[in-house]
Amino acid sequence: MPILPLNNENLPYPDPMHPIVVHFVIAMVFFSFFCDVVGYFSRNVRLFEVSFWNMFVASVSIFVAVIFGQFEAGLAQPYSSVQPILNSHAITGWSLAAILVAITAWRFFIRTRDPLNIPVAYLGVATFLICLVSLQVYLGTQLVWVYGLHVEPVVEAAKKGVLR
Structure with a gap:
């Protein structure tokens, strides 16, 4: 009990918290990338500072998003066809948290050595990060819009044993 x-929706609070927090993280990572690319080509070094702080806050916030995601996944009562997507989403989420922190640490060292320049290698790794975040967004979108996790009719069907 x-x-x-x-x-x-099988939650102890009114709405799922994971999507709220995770959209914040996604926006910060994408905006950070945007600032780095625009700053690199325009030579506007102030954008590098904006980028760094967005990555820093995203690195902290992603753990809040992952923890809420794990908690809400545990309450979702996933049925068999959703389980592989949910597992992939969870593994990618924890991996992204570690990767984001590592890239942010690298960005910190870049910033301390030369705050007026971003190496092309960093932009390449940041591009990889954007691709990984996009994959994670796709998986999360499937969980809600295809499989209906924490959507009231699907929750009711799972409770009645219609979904297995």
Whole structure:
């Protein structure tokens, strides 16, 4: 028996928190990349500072997003056809957290050595990060819009045993 009562979406609070927090992280990573690319080509070094702080806050926030994601995944009662996507999403989420922190640490060292320049290699790794984040967005989108996790009719069907 759950300690907190669950609503019709099988959550102890009104709406899923994971999408709220994770969209914040996604926006910060994409904006950071945008600032680095524009700063690199325009030589506007102030954008490098904006980029760094966006990556720094995203590196902290991604752990909040992953923890809420794990908690909400545990409450979702996933059925068999959704389980592979959910597992891939969880593994990619934890991997992204580690990768984002590593890239942010690298960005910190770049910033301390030469705050007026970004190496092309960093932009390449940041491009890889954007691709990985895009894959994660795709997987998360499938969980909600294809498989209906934490969507009331799907929750009801799972409770009635229609989905296995």
